[in-house]
Amino acid sequence: MTEAPAPVSAPPTHPLVIEGLRNQFGANIVHDNLDLTVDRGKVMGVVGGSGTGKTVLLNSILGLQKPSKGAIHLFGKDITKLSEKQLRLTQSRFGVLFQSGALFSALSVIENVCVPLTEYAKLKPAQMREVGLMKMALAGLPLDAADKRPSELSGGMIKRTALARALVLDPELLFLDEPTAGLDPIGAAAFDALIRELSDSLNLTVFMITHDLDSLYAICDEVAVLADKRVVAQAPPKVLEQSDHPWIHEYFNGPRGRSSQSRGTGDAS
Numbered sequence: 001m002t003e004a005p006a007p008v009s010a011p012p013t014h015p016l017v018i019e020g021l022r023n024q025f026g027a028n029i030v031h032d033n034l035d036l037t038v039d040r041g042k043v044m045g046v047v048g049g050s051g052t053g054k055t056v057l058l059n060s061i062l063g064l065q066k067p068s069k070g071a072i073h074l075f076g077k078d079i080t081k082l083s084e085k086q087l088r089l090t091q092s093r094f095g096v097l098f099q100s101g102a103l104f105s106a107l108s109v110i111e112n113v114c115v116p117l118t119e120y121a122k123l124k125p126a127q128m129r130e131v132g133l134m135k136m137a138l139a140g141l142p143l144d145a146a147d148k149r150p151s152e153l154s155g156g157m158i159k160r161t162a163l164a165r166a167l168v169l170d171p172e173l174l175f176l177d178e179p180t181a182g183l184d185p186i187g188a189a190a191f192d193a194l195i196r197e198l199s200d201s202l203n204l205t206v207f208m209i210t211h212d213l214d215s216l217y218a219i220c221d222e223v224a225v226l227a228d229k230r231v232v233a234q235a236p237p238k239v240l241e242q243s244d245h246p247w248i249h250e251y252f253n254g255p256r257g258r259s260s261q262s263r264g265t266g267d268a269s
């Protein structure tokens, strides 16, 4: 009798895996032996006190800051070992929303949204505009905003324009740096809901640096906590509330943490 083959379970896919990362500026060691794994299709929040290296971490992952040591696997490839050309190809597979929005003030909304298309895709102007309009709609922007300049937009619309641009190449992974900073609470909640919806509907993996506890509770599957030069914990917010690490305990159970918990947004599912 031949034995039935053992069931092969597909290995879990992780668009981002960081191993043994060290970032150092002179004598200042910002990260040491930092490990982090992000699951496909999940929303990962990243928190940490001021100066713990959230921005340096993001810059390392984006390929803007060469680490002193360690590996950063994006879509299975260690970007610290890639050539310039391979790195640019990898960069076309993720989108980034910087804190300020980083829009070009001389370009219209649709021109801003289409910037990555001009760099990475060979499309005719009419096709490009069509793709840009689709991404504007996806980001919840009214289409009549297409020919406006950034100076004519509200803070929320600037974020949405930057989000549409981050989505224009159909990324597998989306990086957000403080996406709700500067938005009023209603605008912030709407933006959170949009990110969650995009993640769920497009199976989009999201890596989000934030100080916004409401966002963590509203949309994050897991939160990674940066402290002591590394990721000291990675778990859903509800689990982190129980942590006895002093910074994590204070962060989640201090007055602001308790207020976010009591708003009843404690379930990301």
Ligand SMILES: Nc1ncnc2c1ncn2[C@@H]1O[C@H](COP(=O)(O)OP(=O)(O)OP(=O)(O)O)[C@@H](O)[C@H]1O
Pocket: 025, 028, 030, 048, 049, 050, 051, 052, 053, 054, 055, 056, 057
């Ligand atoms: N280019 C650089 N050269 C030297 N030191 C740097 C450089 N970039 C960052 N640092 C240092 O790295 C450390 C972490 O900075 P980073 O901006 O990543 O912190 P952060 O967690 O994002 O802080 P915040 O929440 O206040 O924005 C700081 O000590 C900072 O001075």
